[in-house]
Amino acid sequence: xxxxxxxxxxxxxxxxxxxxxxxxxxxxxxxxxxxxxxxxxxxxxxxxxxxxxxxxxxxxxxxxxxxxxxxxxxxxxxxxxxxxxxxxxxxxxxxxxxxxxxxxxxxxxxxxxxxxxxxxxxxxxxxxxxxxxxxxxxxxxxxxxxxxxxxxxxxxx
Amino acid sequence: xxxxxxxxxxxxxxxxxxxxxxxxxxxxxxxxxxxxxxxxxxxxxxxxxxxxxxxxxxxxxxxxxxxxxxxxxxxxxxxxxxxxxxxxxxxxxxxxxxxxxxxxxxxxxxxxxxxxxxxxxxxxxxxxxxxxxxxxxxxxxxxxxxxxxxxxxxxxxxxxxxxxxxxxxxxxxxxxxxxxxxxxxxxx
Numbered sequence: 649x650x651x652x653x654x655x656x657x658x659x660x661x662x663x664x665x666x667x668x669x670x671x672x673x674x675x676x677x678x679x680x681x682x683x684x685x686x687x688x689x690x691x692x693x694x695x696x697x698x699x700x701x702x703x704x705x706x707x708x709x710x711x712x713x714x715x716x717x718x719x720x721x722x723x724x725x726x727x728x729x730x731x732x733x734x735x736x737x738x739x740x741x742x743x744x745x746x747x748x749x750x751x752x753x754x755x756x757x758x759x760x761x762x763x764x765x766x767x768x769x770x771x772x773x774x775x776x777x778x779x780x781x782x783x784x785x786x787x788x789x790x791x792x793x794x795x796x797x798x799x800x801x802x803x804x805x
Numbered sequence: 806x807x808x809x810x811x812x813x814x815x816x817x818x819x820x821x822x823x824x825x826x827x828x829x830x831x832x833x834x835x836x837x838x839x840x841x842x843x844x845x846x847x848x849x850x851x852x853x854x855x856x857x858x859x860x861x862x863x864x865x866x867x868x869x870x871x872x873x874x875x876x877x878x879x880x881x882x883x884x885x886x887x888x889x890x891x892x893x894x895x896x897x898x899x900x901x902x903x904x905x906x907x908x909x910x911x912x913x914x915x916x917x918x919x920x921x922x923x924x925x926x927x928x929x930x931x932x933x934x935x936x937x938x939x940x941x942x943x944x945x946x947x948x949x950x951x952x953x954x955x956x957x958x959x960x961x962x963x964x965x966x967x968x969x970x971x972x973x974x975x976x977x978x979x980x981x982x983x984x985x986x987x988x989x990x991x992x993x
Contacts, residue, residue: 703840
């Protein structure tokens, strides 16, 4: 009878608290209840760890939900972080500055003459301009720009 | 399986900062929970999947209203529960456990898989004996890891009512587990 009463106290206890004191005291003296309560505790934990049944793999919701929300007004297209853009830009600029120090470059210049410098400069200039344009297009939002412009304009007045 | 180590709240912050594609992390993490809430209300797999999709779309559109005061999962479950309650297709017929549903196949231990399946089956049988509207409380307690007060806050049922139904389910589970493989497996 006592064991039954103690088990009921344990079963009534919630998830947040530890095992009630009276139950713990009883568990010290009654190995049957101790085993039963410990097993039940493990079962409860295992149920929580595993969670409810999984969705069948072929019905995974990720792609369908993402497709649906991509059409919603709040959705923002994936962006590469500014830090990655800046790092890549620095690598490109460093590469450009190091070109004249490359021995192969000296040989090419000697072979093709002064005109090669002009065409190379044009190509690199175009590449850098495209890179900067892509950065601006993906990072500068018209609304933010307008807000900044308004603020600047108002402060000057 | 989801390997993203960010917390839900960090992920929400990233989404709100412009990384909308990170919403997939939350969908992947919680789809089975929302799907199972849907099953409680609609009793069939297809409607539960539609329900889950609808809930996630709603969550995305309301994400900016999440203040971060309570855990994200709690906020999400509340939206899902309210959507289930308010759903037009809410059926009052007795819930029939969908026996075709597979048990999580990500677990490498087949014996544990089998035992878990047995325990779930016993628990579901115990849950079926409860009034329909309280069955979800038992799900919330056992599978979602929510406390009595959290369940009460989501469902609006008094804490004592939830306690008494969870107690009935626990007691029934305990009785039915006696002498089963599951009890032997977890016996220490």
